[in-house]
Amino acid sequence: MAAGLITTSLVACLDAGGEVCDDGVVCPPGQACTAEGCVAVDELRACAGQGELAACEVTGFGAGVCRGGRCIPSSCGNGELDPGEVCDDGNTVDGDGCARDCRSDERCGNGVRDAGEACDDGNTTGGDGCQADCALPRCGDGVLDAGELCDDGNTTDGDGCAASCDSDEACGNGVLDPDEECDDGNLVDSDGCQATCVQQRCGDGVVDPEEVCDDGNLLSGDGCAAGCDSDEACGNGLVDVAVGEQCDDGNTRIRDGCAADCTAEIPRWTVVGVATPAARTRASLAYDAARGRVVMFGGTDVSGALLDETWEWTGAAWVQVLPRESPPARADAAMAYAPTLGGVILFGGGLAVGELRDTWRWDGAGWYPVESAARPSVRRAAAMAFDGRRGVVELCGGQVVGPPPQVRSDCWTLDGSGWTEVTTATPSARFGAAMASDPVRGELVLFGGRTQLAGLLADTWRRGVDGWEDVSPGVAPSPRQAHAMAFDAAAGGIVLFGGMTFSNSLLADTWRWDGAAWTASTANGPSARSGHAMAFDIARSQTVLVGGVPVAERPWELAGDLWSNAAAPAAPSIREAAAMADDGTGGLVLFGGWNVLPLGQTWRWFDGSWVGQAPTTSPPAVSGHVMAYAPWSGKVVLFGGAGLVPPKSAETWEWDGADWAQVLGAGPSGRTGAAMAADPGADRLILFGGDDGTLRADTWAYDAGGWTQLAPATSPAPRAWHGLARASADGIDLLLFGGTVSNSVEDAASTWLFDGTTWSAVAPSAEPGASPPTRAGLSLVYDPGLGAAVMTGGALADGQVLVDTWRWIGAGWERLAATPTPTPATRAAAGYDARAGRIVRATGAAVPQAPAPGTTWFGFAPGTTAESCAAADDRDGDLRIGCDDDDCWGRCTPACAPLAAEAATCDPADPALGFCGDGVVAPLEDCHTCPDDVGPCTPVCGDGSCAGDESVDTCPGDCP
DSSP, X not given: OOOOOOOXXXXXXXTTSOEEOTTSOEEOTTEEEETTEEEEHHHHHTXXXXXXXXXXXXXXXXXXXXXXXXXXXXXXXXXXXXXXXXXXXXXOOTTSSSOTTSSOOOOTTSSOOOTTOSOOOSSOOTTSSSOTTSOOOOTTSSOOOTTOSOOOSSOOTTSSSOTTSSOOOOTTSXXXXXXXXXXXXXXXXXXXXXXXXXXXXXXXSOOOTTOSOOOSSOOSSSSXXXXXXXXXXXXXXXXXXXXXXXXXXXXXXXXXXXXXXXXXXXXXXXXXSSOOOOOOBSOEEEEETTTTEEEEEOOBOTTOOBBOOEEEEOSSOEEEEOOSSOOOOBBSOEEEEEGGGTEEEEEEEEOSSSEEEEEEEEOSSOEEEOOOSSOOOSBBSOEEEEETTTTEEEEEOOEEOOSSOEEOOOEEEEETTEEEEOOSOOOOSOBSOEEEEETTTTEEEEEEEEOSSSOEEEEEEEEETTEEEEOOOSSOOOSBBSOEEEEETTTTEEEEEEEEOTTOOEEEEEEEEXXXXXXXXXOOOSOSBSSOEEXXXXXTTEEEXXXXXXXXXXXXXXXXXXXXXXXXXXXXXSOBSOEEEEOSSSOEEEEOOEESEEBOOEEEEETTEEEEOOOSSOOOSBBSOEEEEETTTTEXXXXXXXXXXSSOOOOEEEXXXXXXXXXXXXXXXSOBSOEEEXXXXXXXXXXXXXXXXXXXXEEEEEETTEEEEEOOSSOOOSBBSOEEEEOBTTSOOEEEEOOEETTEEOXXXXXXXXXXXXXXXXXXXXXXXXXXXXXXXXXXEEETTTTEEEEEOXXXXXXXXXXXXXXXXXXXXXXXXXXXXXXOOBSOOEEEETTTTEEEEEOOEEETTEEOXXXXXXXXXXXXXXXXOOTTOOTTOSSOOGGGSXXXXXXXXXXXXXXXXXXXXXXXXXXXXXXXXXXXXXXXXOTTTOHHXXXXXXXXXXXXXXXXXXXXXXXXXXXX
């Protein structure tokens, strides 16, 4: 029987016995033939009449499924997909695509947790508690799960997602990652944790609130100190040693002990007003047009000794300058003023044995070496001048004494880059020639000199843009050496004077060169000489001649064809117990004093010179009086003193700049040895003590209403010959020191402060040398540039006269190592010279009542640096010029010192104070200090400045 559908009737027929199938197979009893072969009749019977896949049951194997009319047991692994099975791959092995229970196709996301799956939530969506790969959520699975900030599929730090998946490793996320020092959840600097997640500290490149700078390193000397507390700029109040600062007082003013470049200024006492250089020859001379000074250096004295002094001629007086560094002593050095190089240039010169080849620059404040890779060889007696058209200094010729002796024929130029040898034709070899610049024609002119063997020369050479050429005319000065030449801006040509012939005869002739010819002048003037030096003083429009003869003489001056010997400066005679006060205009007024008899002359010190005054009325001749400037009235007030006969004076006088006028009214008793100063806190003067026959301890005030006696609760002991001055710039106290107390010098409590109401004693320091010994007859002057009172001189109780210098530093005294020291002095007049920034003091007496002979006037400055105050010149390098520079207050606004306390009392709108820029021409303003008010200076061809109607055609030397 062929296999086929088993019907119910067929099954019934088969129940009785076996069956022979079509293929001849005989099925045993209980089985029937089917397409699959012999099948148990029970399996067929169970599905008779049932549809495909119907449920069935057969005794022996239980439940099954009808398949092709047969009841087949329903079990996983039978290879059939039975109801309730998801799959059946014919085995009961997991992991082959069908689970061992056939209920899962082992796909992630089928909702069945299969072997190897940590979970299966019926989907392949990650981040819902069971990942798309049926793994449980975890850091490093690449899925951003709840609670994770990131997940990059690994657990490695430093790749943008932390190993714990709680940080994207970005600074500012609030999580401290391994490479971070801190993370405060923001990218704000200077809140303790920087935007780069490093701890806030110096060197992190961020300027924090407590830092001045931060350049990202801990190195000094690069513009930010290692502690980030300094930008290493001069004037910031911090001493930055790494950039070469020796001091830093918080400003760029000069003459306050610390220069504008933060180098320490050396306190100096110098002779002023009546100084005279020693007689000399072979010195070097040049006119500094920016500062209006003739500068002289070196030379040899009458004994032949080499000199290293620097002097400046103001037109009325010599001033010796004592710079911190100076060129070595020498003679026959070449010197020229070069505005493009910042001052006067000095080169070479001769020693006692040998020559030099160094280059120096003088800027009015000091000498500075000029470095250059190439430079002229050693030499003396070379010729040098400034060529304004080319902006260079040119040097030619010179001598080497040897052995062997040599004469140079080379020329060199110096500009801002250094020395360069001239490769075009040059004048023949020579030394002792003279060279001058002709700015009108834009050329240099050289004349004469000496060769080594052939003798003297009388040729004239001209240096134009294209080089040197011999332009010797038919008429010329005779052959010579060691003569001098200068450009006479008033005459528009070059002037020559003197020199030496081949037979060593000296010459005294004057010649002029007009660019084409020499003309002999008929001027009679200086005696015959050689080795002198000349320069043209533009400010005074005259040629200045110095030296060349073995006697100390005043400079000679040539104006037109008239030579004249500069007059000796006037000066007060030697005296003691005189009085001096500033006059509010940058000058000082001196009156009286004692020298055998009481004196009654009035003198004014202004701009380095004394001028005797001729008032219509005058106080009586007195000594031991007091004087002070009254800012509210602009007058100098004088009180007291002693004449030739008693009684002592009780008169009050006022000086208005031209005349004295007596002020009537009651006041202190007549006395000597009192002290008086302006009250910093009020418009009044304060007077204390003195000797009216009895030592006094009374305090008086003088104002617009006259004298008023004050009644302070405490007071110094009665005294005379003490000092009184403003204590400092940042307070209102007056400082009192020393004096004669009970006919002896006070031993204790010699320093007192007056605050406008009462006196308070300052206990002296117990540290040895920290307080000055008390004294009488001292000089105590307030230095407004320094901002402190300065004391010097006086006499001890045993009569010893002192030369020490002290300044008040707010709570005590500081001794200043001022050198050189002045002569010992007691009862010396002293005052502050605002224009020069120094204290001027008379010698007074070497011992009480015995005036010392000799030079009497000394100036003290806390530093040696200086500012020119010319409108276009910045000598101290603080980038401020003219009246905009507070170093120039003494010339521009002498009534208003630069420090805050004084400046606060000055009204820039007050024309009486003479502020530059107020539109009013004040008495002290000039075209250099204040061109805004006065107008520009009248241009002078040869002053180094192209101004006014000057052009390359009219003055190529100034307008290249």
